[in-house]
Amino acid sequence: MAKVLCVLYDDPVTGYPQSYARDSVPIIKTYPGGQTLPTPRSIDFKAGQLLGSVSGELGLRKFLESLGHQLVVTSDKDGPNSRLEKELADTDIIISQPFWPAYLTEERFAKAPKLKLAITAGIGSDHIDLQAAIKHGVTVAEVSYSNSISVSEHVVMMILSLVRNYIPSYQWVIKGGWNIADCVQRSYDLEGMDVGTVAAGRIGLAVLRRLKAFDVKLHYTDRYRLSPEIEKELNLTFHTDVESMVKVCDVVTINCPLHPETEHMFDDRMIAKMKRGAYIINTARGKICDRDAIARALESGQLAGYAGDVWFPQPAPQNHIWRTMPHHGMTPHVSGTSLSAQARYAAGTREILECWFEGRPIREEYLIVDKGHLAGAGAHSYSTGNATSGWEEATKFRTGTR
Known part of the structure; x- marks a missing residue:
């Protein structure tokens, strides 16, 4: 037994x-x-x-x-x-x-x-x-x-929620308001943006496939390069490392596993290489990002938004800084x-x-x-x-x- x-x-x-x-x-x-x-x-x-x-x-x-x-x-x-x-x-x-x-x-x-x-x-x-x-x-x-496809759907939802400023707009409805200017002052179209994924495995590739319909410019980096056929099909730009990719992207989605090589990959140094006003979506693992570096970047405006459903540790303490930092779209770990x-x-x-x-x-x-x-x-x-x-x-x- x-x-x-x-x-x-x-x-x-x-x-x-x-x-x-x-x-x-x-x-x-x-x-x-x-x-x-x-x-x-x-x-x-x-x-x-x-x-x-x-x-x-x-x-x-x-x-x-x-x-x-x-x-x-x-x-x-x-x-x-x-x-x-x-x-x-x-x-x-x-x-x-x-x-x-x-x-x-x-x-x-x-x-x-x-x-x-x-x-x-x-x-x-x-x-x-x-x-x-x-x-x-x-x-x-x-x-x-x-649950790979489940997570990829969540990623696309969060990208749109951040870029279109959905959550604050919804909150104005709950408050009984009709504050159009407040809603749209941080709202943009995803169309034409450069979007890249850190890792293009099952989840990352599924995200790329779903984003193709939005007429964005797609980028990826991975330890294993995709086939020429897939790159052509999705019009992908391959980057040999994360640093070179994040420099050109308006939106970065993290879809790699957490292990010692990826722990705290997105720290102050990495975030400083990104475009000012870029967005990060992390449904991979919370510890891939430096908790305090993310909060600092949102406060300074280096990042326009951060969303995800992964934290470290899990469950996150009630006063985890990601619960109260500005311009976030965090959920409990529910995507998968x-x-x-x-x-x-x-x-x-x-x-x-x-x-x-x-x-x-x-x-x-x-x-x-x-x-x-x-x-x-x-x-x-x-x-x-x-x-x-x-x-x-x-x-x-x-x-x-x-």
């Missing part, structure tokens, strides 16, 4: 939903590029349900308990007295989400001698010290592509956990568990660490090392301290 510890975000403050805004979500059979969606033997949920919160349990309880395994579900993940810490000693498998991450540090690996598998229900395993996972022989897997995406990453989590329990290979595209080294998607996207330092600030979310 295995003990499975599942860390999920809290239920809605109004209670777990008994009905939903829509009766169904579209059925998608393959992702762009041909990768099939998760293929578990079966599922115990209906697509479109809230699966990512504590009561949703990723739809796993019936499956796991039918096999004799123990499932523990909690949202209490931060600090030495958390439920997560108390359950580590005899846990075999940990499941977490990027939106409410269970930070797996060297110290926590040391407290979990039975731990053999860490699953990210979604995409992005930077909340795990990958070097420590390698050291302790823990397999790390995530459900690649499950739409109800549509939850159906896919919950099914993918079950597929990984089925393979693990049955001794079948986990898909290569799901693997991050395996057999003591980076593997699959991990070898393609990550570097070894630890990007979790500073995670302890997440304990201050409920207290409001900093």
Whole structure:
């Protein structure tokens, strides 16, 4: 029997939903590029349900308990007295989400001698010290592509929200006003702007494809150059490094993984290379940007706007400066956990568990660490090392301290 510890975000403050805004979500059979969606033997949920919160349990309880395994579900993940810490000693498998991450540090690996598998229900395993996972022989897997398109849609929404000054305009309606001049004094057309993505993997490329229709000039930088056919199709300009790209862009969207090479990439020095009045959209990971450098750039006017749904740590303390800095469009980390995406990453989590329990290979595209080294998607996207330092600030979310 295995003990499975599942860390999920809290239920809605109004209670777990008994009905939903829509009766169904579209059925998608393959992702762009041909990768099939998760293929578990079966599922115990209906697509479109809230699966990512504590009561949703990723739809796993019936499956796991039918096999004799123990499932523990909690949202209490931060600090030495958390439920997560108390359950580590005899846990075999940990499941977490990027939106409410269970930070797996060297110290926590040391407290979990039975731990053999860490699953990210979604995409992005930077909340795990990958070097420590390698050291302790823990397999790390995530459900690649499950919410890539979800995130790319969020990116386009945030670009338009910033450039067109949507959020302040909406707020004037709520206040009962009709303040046209106040609304449009920071509103521009996206048409004709130069837009670039840091990384053009599944999310970055999907963003570029969606932006092509807006008649913008598209740029990208990536460690792996796209094919000449794709560059021609989208009329892309390739840059060999981030610095050369940001100098020419009005909008920069960050779509790369967080690892030691990308941590604090957008600091004072990098932001100073950007056009005055440029925008940054970050749905990748909060720690890719220097928190205080972003706030300073918005205060000075070097940046016209910053939007994203990723913070560090997560959840962010109540007085995190990104909550109150000017000209921002921040949301909690929600871009990849739409109800549509939850159906896919919950099914993918079950597929990984089925393979693990049955001794079948986990898909290569799901693997991050395996057999003591980076593997699959991990070898393609990550570097070894630890990007979790500073995670302890997440304990201050409920207290409001900093």
